[in-house]
Amino acid sequence: MDSTFVKHALLVFIALALSAPPAATLEQNCRFIQAKAEREGCYKRQEEELAAKRKPAPVTDESRALETQRQMRQDDDAVYRSINNICRGC
Template sequence: MDSTLLKFALPAVIALAISAAPAAAVEQNCRFIQAKPEREACYKRQEDELAAKRRPVAPANDGQTLETLRQMRQDDDAVYRSINNICRGC
């Protein structure tokens, strides 16, 4: 039983370690730069890249989104009208 677990767990751990290594290497490479201006420029680039990744993506078509919201509102109103006629506690 333990050998079966080892057969599946070991490759999973290795794959996780390999996939996490490049991300850690990118973040840590700046601290090994000796020249202060170059090191600070490296940190600034990393900060800009991280901010770009965290920035939300703007919707492609606002007109379509507005129309979708209007349609949802109409559907909600229709549902509310239909439930309004239901007797509660008859």
């Protein structure tokens, strides 16, 4: 075989392997599963995955969040002070 043919075949194989969806995404339509127990298990897994996606990320560092909020309030106060110092009607 020609070495360029082998290289091209290898590239095509890699491209197909990367473009193939993972096995978990192949079973998205649970309604087509005939066995009731398997179908219900599929629905339950989908619900758990969806709940995990919707769950907000917990705040890991509460003091950092409070510091950010304090800094925002200081910035707002500085803006309000600078707006009040503008001469209107001078």
